[in-house]
Amino acid sequence: MKTYSLTDNYVHKFDSEKIDIGLSTENLQVFYGENHAIFDGTLQFRKNSITAMIGASGSGKSTFLRCLNRMNDDIATVEGKIFYQDLDINAPEINVYEMRKHVGMVFQRPNPFAKSIFKNIAYPLQKSGIKDKKIIAERVEKSLRQAALWDEVKDDLNRSALALSGGQQQRLCIARALAMDPDVLLLDEPASALDPISTGKLEQALQELQQHYTIIMVTHSMQQASRISDYTAFFHMGHILEFDRTEHIFTRPRIQATEDYISGNFG
Numbered sequence: 001m002k003t004y005s006l007t008d009n010y011v012h013k014f015d016s017e018k019i020d021i022g023l024s025t026e027n028l029q030v031f032y033g034e035n036h037a038i039f040d041g042t043l044q045f046r047k048n049s050i051t052a053m054i055g056a057s058g059s060g061k062s063t064f065l066r067c068l069n070r071m072n073d074d075i076a077t078v079e080g081k082i083f084y085q086d087l088d089i090n091a092p093e094i095n096v097y098e099m100r101k102h103v104g105m106v107f108q109r110p111n112p113f114a115k116s117i118f119k120n121i122a123y124p125l126q127k128s129g130i131k132d133k134k135i136i137a138e139r140v141e142k143s144l145r146q147a148a149l150w151d152e153v154k155d156d157l158n159r160s161a162l163a164l165s166g167g168q169q170q171r172l173c174i175a176r177a178l179a180m181d182p183d184v185l186l187l188d189e190p191a192s193a194l195d196p197i198s199t200g201k202l203e204q205a206l207q208e209l210q211q212h213y214t215i216i217m218v219t220h221s222m223q224q225a226s227r228i229s230d231y232t233a234f235f236h237m238g239h240i241l242e243f244d245r246t247e248h249i250f251t252r253p254r255i256q257a258t259e260d261y262i263s264g265n266f267g
Protein backbone atom coordinates (compact mmCIF):
# COMPACT_ATOMS: atom_id res chain seq x y z
CA MET A 1 0.00 0.00 0.00
CA LYS A 2 1.37 3.41 -0.94
CA THR A 3 1.79 5.85 1.89
CA TYR A 4 0.49 9.37 1.59
CA SER A 5 1.12 12.45 3.67
CA LEU A 6 -1.77 12.94 6.07
CA THR A 7 -1.00 16.63 6.55
CA ASP A 8 -0.88 17.53 2.89
CA ASN A 9 -4.50 18.43 2.31
CA TYR A 10 -6.83 20.89 0.63
CA VAL A 11 -10.16 21.66 2.25
CA HIS A 12 -12.12 24.35 0.46
CA LYS A 13 -13.58 26.90 2.86
CA PHE A 14 -16.76 28.79 2.04
CA ASP A 15 -17.22 32.44 2.90
CA SER A 16 -20.14 32.01 5.29
CA GLU A 17 -21.07 35.68 4.82
CA LYS A 18 -21.97 34.89 1.21
CA ILE A 19 -22.74 31.18 1.14
CA ASP A 20 -25.43 29.50 3.24
CA ILE A 21 -24.04 26.65 5.27
CA GLY A 22 -26.43 23.86 6.33
CA LEU A 23 -24.09 22.11 8.74
CA SER A 24 -20.45 22.42 9.70
CA THR A 25 -17.86 20.66 11.82
CA GLU A 26 -14.80 21.99 13.59
CA ASN A 27 -11.90 19.81 14.65
CA LEU A 28 -14.09 16.74 14.86
CA GLN A 29 -12.28 13.79 16.37
CA VAL A 30 -13.74 10.36 17.00
CA PHE A 31 -12.33 7.53 19.09
CA TYR A 32 -13.59 3.96 19.36
CA GLY A 33 -11.72 3.14 22.56
CA GLU A 34 -8.04 3.25 21.54
CA ASN A 35 -8.86 3.46 17.85
CA HIS A 36 -8.60 7.06 16.66
CA ALA A 37 -11.05 6.97 13.73
CA ILE A 38 -11.40 10.66 12.78
CA PHE A 39 -8.65 13.28 13.14
CA ASP A 40 -9.46 16.95 12.87
CA GLY A 41 -12.55 16.80 10.66
CA THR A 42 -13.26 20.41 9.76
CA LEU A 43 -15.82 20.73 6.99
CA GLN A 44 -18.70 22.91 5.87
CA PHE A 45 -21.74 21.53 4.07
CA ARG A 46 -23.38 23.98 1.72
CA LYS A 47 -27.17 24.37 1.78
CA ASN A 48 -29.16 23.22 -1.25
CA SER A 49 -26.27 21.06 -2.34
CA ILE A 50 -25.26 17.44 -2.35
CA THR A 51 -21.93 16.67 -0.73
CA ALA A 52 -20.49 13.21 -1.35
CA MET A 53 -18.04 11.58 1.03
CA ILE A 54 -15.73 9.12 -0.71
CA GLY A 55 -12.69 7.07 0.33
CA ALA A 56 -11.53 3.52 0.86
CA SER A 57 -13.19 1.13 3.26
CA GLY A 58 -12.34 2.05 6.86
CA SER A 59 -11.32 5.62 6.01
CA GLY A 60 -13.94 7.02 8.39
CA LYS A 61 -16.78 8.18 6.13
CA SER A 62 -19.62 6.48 8.00
CA THR A 63 -18.14 7.40 11.35
CA PHE A 64 -18.06 11.05 10.32
CA LEU A 65 -21.59 10.93 8.86
CA ARG A 66 -23.05 9.25 11.94
CA CYS A 67 -21.67 11.98 14.19
CA LEU A 68 -23.69 14.56 12.28
CA ASN A 69 -26.89 13.49 14.00
CA ARG A 70 -25.29 11.93 17.04
CA MET A 71 -25.72 8.32 16.03
CA ASN A 72 -22.30 7.58 17.57
CA ASP A 73 -23.21 8.82 21.04
CA ASP A 74 -23.23 5.41 22.68
CA ILE A 75 -20.40 3.76 20.77
CA ALA A 76 -17.65 6.34 20.40
CA THR A 77 -16.07 9.37 22.04
CA VAL A 78 -16.69 12.42 19.91
CA GLU A 79 -14.69 15.62 20.38
CA GLY A 80 -14.89 18.92 18.54
CA LYS A 81 -17.92 20.84 17.37
CA ILE A 82 -20.80 20.24 14.99
CA PHE A 83 -22.89 23.29 14.19
CA TYR A 84 -26.44 23.27 12.91
CA GLN A 85 -27.81 26.82 12.63
CA ASP A 86 -25.22 28.12 15.11
CA LEU A 87 -26.18 25.45 17.62
CA ASP A 88 -23.55 23.00 18.77
CA ILE A 89 -25.51 19.74 18.48
CA ASN A 90 -23.32 18.07 21.11
CA ALA A 91 -24.10 20.71 23.74
CA PRO A 92 -25.72 19.26 26.89
CA GLU A 93 -28.95 21.26 26.47
CA ILE A 94 -29.64 19.78 23.01
CA ASN A 95 -32.57 17.36 22.85
CA VAL A 96 -31.26 14.66 20.52
CA TYR A 97 -34.75 13.54 19.49
CA GLU A 98 -35.69 17.09 18.45
CA MET A 99 -32.34 17.63 16.72
CA ARG A 100 -32.87 14.51 14.59
CA LYS A 101 -36.09 16.00 13.23
CA HIS A 102 -33.88 18.65 11.63
CA VAL A 103 -31.07 16.31 10.63
CA GLY A 104 -32.64 13.14 9.20
CA MET A 105 -30.83 9.96 8.29
CA VAL A 106 -31.30 7.18 5.76
CA PHE A 107 -29.27 4.00 6.11
CA GLN A 108 -27.53 1.66 3.71
CA ARG A 109 -30.17 -1.07 3.86
CA PRO A 110 -33.76 0.06 3.51
CA ASN A 111 -35.40 -0.38 6.91
CA PRO A 112 -39.14 0.22 6.57
CA PHE A 113 -41.39 -0.73 9.47
CA ALA A 114 -43.49 -3.89 9.03
CA LYS A 115 -46.52 -1.68 8.50
CA SER A 116 -48.41 -0.23 5.57
CA ILE A 117 -46.82 2.35 3.27
CA PHE A 118 -49.10 5.00 4.79
CA LYS A 119 -48.29 4.04 8.38
CA ASN A 120 -44.56 4.01 7.74
CA ILE A 121 -44.78 7.76 7.34
CA ALA A 122 -47.82 8.51 9.52
CA TYR A 123 -46.55 6.64 12.57
CA PRO A 124 -43.44 8.79 13.25
CA LEU A 125 -45.55 11.91 12.65
CA GLN A 126 -48.11 10.73 15.22
CA LYS A 127 -45.31 9.87 17.65
CA SER A 128 -43.99 13.39 17.27
CA GLY A 129 -47.36 14.77 18.40
CA ILE A 130 -49.23 15.44 15.13
CA LYS A 131 -52.80 14.19 15.59
CA ASP A 132 -54.73 15.91 12.79
CA LYS A 133 -55.54 13.21 10.22
CA LYS A 134 -55.79 15.70 7.35
CA ILE A 135 -52.34 17.12 8.10
CA ILE A 136 -50.92 13.62 8.35
CA ALA A 137 -52.45 12.58 5.02
CA GLU A 138 -51.06 15.73 3.39
CA ARG A 139 -47.59 15.10 4.81
CA VAL A 140 -47.67 11.47 3.65
CA GLU A 141 -48.51 12.53 0.11
CA LYS A 142 -46.04 15.40 0.02
CA SER A 143 -43.12 13.34 1.27
CA LEU A 144 -43.91 10.42 -1.07
CA ARG A 145 -43.98 12.88 -3.96
CA GLN A 146 -40.66 14.40 -2.85
CA ALA A 147 -39.10 10.96 -2.72
CA ALA A 148 -40.43 10.29 -6.25
CA LEU A 149 -42.49 7.33 -5.03
CA TRP A 150 -46.04 8.70 -5.03
CA ASP A 151 -47.00 7.65 -8.56
CA GLU A 152 -45.92 4.08 -7.87
CA VAL A 153 -47.82 3.63 -4.61
CA LYS A 154 -50.71 6.10 -4.55
CA ASP A 155 -53.32 3.51 -5.56
CA ASP A 156 -52.73 1.35 -2.53
CA LEU A 157 -51.15 3.07 0.42
CA ASN A 158 -52.41 0.30 2.70
CA ARG A 159 -50.14 -2.24 1.07
CA SER A 160 -47.36 -3.56 3.30
CA ALA A 161 -44.13 -1.62 2.88
CA LEU A 162 -42.33 -4.96 2.95
CA ALA A 163 -44.01 -5.87 -0.36
CA LEU A 164 -42.22 -3.01 -2.12
CA SER A 165 -39.01 -3.54 -4.08
CA GLY A 166 -35.71 -2.64 -2.41
CA GLY A 167 -35.49 0.58 -4.41
CA GLN A 168 -39.05 1.54 -3.49
CA GLN A 169 -38.38 0.72 0.15
CA GLN A 170 -35.34 2.99 0.13
CA ARG A 171 -37.37 5.85 -1.37
CA LEU A 172 -40.02 5.15 1.30
CA CYS A 173 -37.31 5.54 3.95
CA ILE A 174 -36.33 8.84 2.37
CA ALA A 175 -40.01 9.90 2.40
CA ARG A 176 -40.23 8.90 6.07
CA ALA A 177 -37.22 11.07 6.89
CA LEU A 178 -38.58 13.98 4.82
CA ALA A 179 -41.99 13.85 6.51
CA MET A 180 -40.35 15.12 9.70
CA ASP A 181 -39.45 18.24 7.72
CA PRO A 182 -35.67 18.19 8.17
CA ASP A 183 -33.20 20.68 6.68
CA VAL A 184 -30.38 18.22 6.43
CA LEU A 185 -30.54 14.70 5.03
CA LEU A 186 -27.75 12.23 5.77
CA LEU A 187 -27.48 9.14 3.58
CA ASP A 188 -25.10 6.26 4.20
CA GLU A 189 -24.53 4.46 0.90
CA PRO A 190 -28.24 4.66 0.08
CA ALA A 191 -27.95 2.87 -3.27
CA SER A 192 -25.54 0.09 -2.36
CA ALA A 193 -28.30 -2.54 -2.20
CA LEU A 194 -30.11 -1.32 -5.33
CA ASP A 195 -30.08 -2.32 -8.97
CA PRO A 196 -29.13 0.28 -11.63
CA ILE A 197 -32.73 1.27 -12.44
CA SER A 198 -33.64 1.79 -8.79
CA THR A 199 -30.35 3.64 -8.29
CA GLY A 200 -31.26 5.95 -11.18
CA LYS A 201 -34.63 6.75 -9.62
CA LEU A 202 -33.07 7.36 -6.24
CA GLU A 203 -30.45 9.67 -7.74
CA GLN A 204 -33.13 11.56 -9.62
CA ALA A 205 -35.09 12.01 -6.39
CA LEU A 206 -31.97 13.27 -4.60
CA GLN A 207 -31.26 15.78 -7.33
CA GLU A 208 -34.79 17.18 -6.97
CA LEU A 209 -34.43 17.31 -3.19
CA GLN A 210 -31.12 19.09 -3.42
CA GLN A 211 -32.97 22.31 -4.25
CA HIS A 212 -34.41 22.44 -0.74
CA TYR A 213 -32.10 20.43 1.50
CA THR A 214 -28.52 20.06 2.60
CA ILE A 215 -27.74 16.52 1.47
CA ILE A 216 -24.69 14.65 2.72
CA MET A 217 -24.06 11.22 1.31
CA VAL A 218 -21.48 8.48 1.79
CA THR A 219 -20.93 6.56 -1.41
CA HIS A 220 -18.58 3.88 -2.66
CA SER A 221 -19.50 4.71 -6.21
CA MET A 222 -17.32 7.37 -7.73
CA GLN A 223 -19.63 7.48 -10.73
CA GLN A 224 -22.48 8.28 -8.39
CA ALA A 225 -20.48 10.99 -6.62
CA SER A 226 -19.51 12.58 -9.92
CA ARG A 227 -23.05 12.26 -11.35
CA ILE A 228 -25.04 13.84 -8.57
CA SER A 229 -22.91 15.65 -6.03
CA ASP A 230 -21.88 19.30 -6.07
CA TYR A 231 -19.05 18.87 -3.57
CA THR A 232 -16.90 15.91 -2.66
CA ALA A 233 -14.82 15.14 0.42
CA PHE A 234 -12.11 12.52 0.08
CA PHE A 235 -11.32 10.61 3.28
CA HIS A 236 -8.11 8.69 3.96
CA MET A 237 -7.24 6.99 7.24
CA GLY A 238 -9.52 9.24 9.26
CA HIS A 239 -8.32 12.45 7.60
CA ILE A 240 -10.14 14.63 5.10
CA LEU A 241 -7.40 15.00 2.52
CA GLU A 242 -9.40 16.96 -0.02
CA PHE A 243 -12.71 18.79 -0.17
CA ASP A 244 -13.73 20.81 -3.18
CA ARG A 245 -16.28 21.13 -5.93
CA THR A 246 -16.95 17.69 -7.36
CA GLU A 247 -15.82 18.69 -10.85
CA HIS A 248 -12.45 19.80 -9.45
CA ILE A 249 -12.01 16.61 -7.46
CA PHE A 250 -12.70 14.46 -10.51
CA THR A 251 -10.89 16.48 -13.15
CA ARG A 252 -7.99 18.23 -11.41
CA PRO A 253 -7.53 17.09 -7.83
CA ARG A 254 -4.82 18.89 -5.90
CA ILE A 255 -3.78 15.99 -3.70
CA GLN A 256 -1.94 12.93 -4.98
CA ALA A 257 -3.93 10.49 -2.84
CA THR A 258 -7.20 11.82 -4.28
CA GLU A 259 -5.90 11.51 -7.80
CA ASP A 260 -4.75 7.94 -7.20
CA TYR A 261 -8.06 7.02 -5.58
CA ILE A 262 -10.27 8.36 -8.32
CA SER A 263 -8.07 6.91 -11.05
CA GLY A 264 -7.97 3.47 -9.44
CA ASN A 265 -4.23 3.58 -8.65
CA PHE A 266 -4.72 3.68 -4.91
CA GLY A 267 -3.18 1.23 -2.52
Ligand SMILES: Nc1ncnc2c1ncn2[C@@H]1O[C@H](COP(=O)(O)OP(=O)(O)OP(=O)(O)O)[C@@H](O)[C@H]1O
Binding pocket: 032, 035, 037, 055, 056, 057, 058, 059, 060, 061, 062, 063, 064, 075
Ligand atom coordinates in the same frame (compact mmCIF):
# COMPACT_ATOMS: atom_id res chain seq x y z
N1 LIG B 1 -18.76 0.45 16.01
C1 LIG B 1 -17.44 0.48 15.89
N2 LIG B 1 -16.64 0.05 16.89
C2 LIG B 1 -15.29 0.07 16.78
N3 LIG B 1 -14.62 0.54 15.72
C3 LIG B 1 -15.36 0.97 14.68
C4 LIG B 1 -16.79 0.97 14.70
N4 LIG B 1 -17.24 1.48 13.54
C5 LIG B 1 -16.13 1.78 12.81
N5 LIG B 1 -15.01 1.48 13.49
C6 LIG B 1 -13.63 1.70 13.02
O1 LIG B 1 -13.49 3.07 12.63
C7 LIG B 1 -12.71 3.19 11.45
C8 LIG B 1 -13.53 3.91 10.39
O2 LIG B 1 -14.63 3.06 10.02
P1 LIG B 1 -15.86 3.58 9.14
O3 LIG B 1 -16.89 2.50 9.14
O4 LIG B 1 -16.27 4.92 9.59
O5 LIG B 1 -15.16 3.70 7.71
P2 LIG B 1 -15.86 3.83 6.30
O6 LIG B 1 -14.96 4.69 5.49
O7 LIG B 1 -17.26 4.26 6.43
O8 LIG B 1 -15.77 2.32 5.79
P3 LIG B 1 -16.76 1.52 4.80
O9 LIG B 1 -16.63 2.20 3.49
O10 LIG B 1 -16.21 0.15 4.80
O11 LIG B 1 -18.15 1.60 5.38
C9 LIG B 1 -12.28 1.78 11.09
O12 LIG B 1 -11.00 1.56 11.65
C10 LIG B 1 -13.31 0.90 11.76
O13 LIG B 1 -12.77 -0.35 12.09
